[in-house]
Amino acid sequence: MKKIAIITLNGYYNYGNRLQNYALQEILKSLNCYVETIRIENKKINENIFNKLKNKSIKQIINMFYIKLIISIYKKTIDNRTIIFKNFTKNYINETNFTISDDNIPINLSDKYDYFITGSDQVWNYDYINGSSIYFLIFAEKHKRIAYAPSFGVSEIKSDYKDKYKTWISEMYRLSVREDEGARIIKELTGIDTPVLLDPTMLISREKWISISQKAKNKPKGKYLLTYFLGGINLYYKNQIKKFAKRNNLKILNLGNIKEKETYETGPSEFIDYIKDCSIMFTDSFHGTVFSILFEKPFVVFNRLGELSMYSRINTLLNKFNLNSRRIENISLYNNNIFYINYSYVYQILEYEREKALNYLKNALNIEDDK
Secondary structure (H helix, E strand, O other): OEEEEEEOOOOOOOHHHHHHHHHHHHHHHHOOEEEEEEEEOOOOOOOOHHHHHOOOOHHHHHHHHHHHHHHHHOHHHHHHHHHHHHHHHHHHOOEEEEEEEOOEOOOOHHHHOOEEEEEOOOOOOHHHHOOOOHHHOOOOOHHHEEEEOOOOOOOOOOHHHHHHHHHHHHOOOEOOEOOHHHHHHHHHHHOOOOOEOOOHHHHOOHHHHHHOOOOOOOOOOOOEEEEEOOOOOOHHHHHHHHHHHHHOOOEEEEOOOOOOHHHHOOOHHHHHHHHHHOOEEEEOOHHHHHHHHHOOOOEEEOOOOOOHHHHHHHHHHHHHOOOHHHEHHHOOOOOHHHHOOOOHHHHHHHHHHHHHHHHHHHHHOOOOOOO
């Protein structure tokens, strides 16, 4: 049995992060591997306030301070939610009892595992990892370094990081990415053609997801419209959604709104259940879109406010499954067809992409199919 270590963002606050970590673990276990996720101690870079703000726009600076204000006001709600996320992790993800950081990597770490897999999530987003080389697995022997569908989360690499990224990526044993923009970045940096693979959450069946789902205490008994906006929503669309819900007799649940305490204080298991039973999903989230597709739900994708570069993930997803008609700019909230999506061909694409992803993992891990 091969022993595999996953290197990913260890965030106890984001639904997609926890669910992609669980999904990659379960897929590897299905290939008869022992799997652990290594906990990474994220040390903040000590920058003065000027360095933190010098490359930010006025709008971004205002948003940063607004977020800090919200965190201070809703600290108890955030703490309660973090506990729920940590409990989910404890129950479903096999994390190590040790942590590593750039200046604290055990000398024998590479010897403990047969392979290391970095991904999925935005493990190559320099804003998230502060330029850390850990997520490129340079501590491991080259033949043990595998990237499964990592995301850059941006459309361009800052000049400060280009040389490092070029070196680190070139030294990977097996490469793949999650979106087309990532493949383009790698091609420009290294000249390497890189396969674009499904996020691991899409490799798992609906039945598997339902098995770890849990009903939230405030889940409506009747029909409801679910929203999940990570970048907020402008007033125009907020009013349009309210009118849409009223016309269609739907209660509105807002997963990403911290002001809705009961809904916000729910974990990944409830996230799955909310989407599974909603009448329609409105979102700017990659994983909100993913699970809408997995559960064959009608959905509408909105542009994320202020973060167009991060939209490449959803672009790839919608293009891959021929679902660009579900973008808000391509659909009318007054059209009754909004509740209908022909998922028959989507399933065929999904099966093809799953096989492609599994073959990549088998080849990377040197796993032979049973004869």
